[in-house]
Amino acid sequence: MSVLIIAPGLKSEWWASQLLQHAPDMDVCIWPDIGDPKSVEFALAWKPPVGALATFPNLKVVFSLGAGVDHLLGDPDFPQHAVVSRVVDPYLTSGMREYVLLHVLRAHKNQPALDQQQRDHVWDDRAHELRQADEQTIGILGLGELGRNCGETLTALGFDVAGWSRTAKEIPGITCFDDRGGLDAILGRSHILICLLPLTPETEGILNAELFSKLPKGAHLINAARGGHLVEDDLIPALDSGRLAHATLDVFRTEPLPGDHPFWDHPRITVTPHNASITDPRSVARQIVQGIACSARGDDVPNTVDVARGY
Secondary structure (H helix, E strand, O other): OEEEEEOOOOOHHHHHHHHHHHOOOOOEEEOOEOOOHHHEEEEEEOOOOOOOHHHOOOOOEEEEOOOOOHHHHOOOOOOOOOEEEOOOOHHHHHHHHHHHHHHHHHHHOOHHHHHHHHHOOOOOOOOOOOOOHHHOEEEEEOOOHHHHHHHHHHHHOOOEEEEEEOOOOOEOOEEEEEOOOHHHHHHOOOOEEEEOOOOOOOOOOOEOHHHHHOOOOOEEEEEOOOHHHEOHHHHHHHHHOOOEEEEEEOOOOOOOOOOOOHHHHOOOEEEOOOOOOOOOHHHHHHHHHHHHHHHHHOOOOOOEOOOOOOO
């Protein structure tokens, strides 16, 4: 039995060393140096090459090295017999909470506009609308582990928080909407809109001109989910028209973001390099070793994904 790490661009050797700390006898290989493909039963994967996982006939479980699994399920040759397990990492959750809190507070305190005033050498302490935290309405698209945690943190700071999810949920302190006509309702009240949705066929391109038109004029957008949620051609017109005041983007359809992309230089866009929340091998390796042990015993692997739903 071999455990394959197939994560181009990540520190595969670091992942291997962390696995071996918890299971010194584990046979770990790093793609593309895989030995016998028939020996690979488990894979740790992040954006593997299309078709690569289909070359391992005895693959049992694929552990996604991130909260999302769209990078796996978007592969038309993904092995349908394999179980998919997603990361549930306290550091992943805290990292996203910190990122969202940072950029919500920047929007709440009008910091992007104040940064522009500094660049323009303008001193004007009355140029922007003042809202107290309990007057600031925040909408979160996606109430999974990350969305719920971010919502609870913002609520504790006094913000008026609502959330939208595919299925109905009840979270103390958060006004919850769901698929049953709830999207328009949350959009109409969201001065700051945060996207933390999984990327599925239903959510692909959800951040588009039609959605922007349903937000209060001058709303702020924060997308820390997936680049595929945003229709990129719709964003700059919404910003230039004043429909949106600012957009903070951590994820993009093409990563790294090309150097000539217009998002880099737009004064109302904040670009971050997909670092809102990064999986930490020091905590996740233990979880993966435990998942492998569960599979070997014939038990259910924790945090498995409903492949049909995409999360």
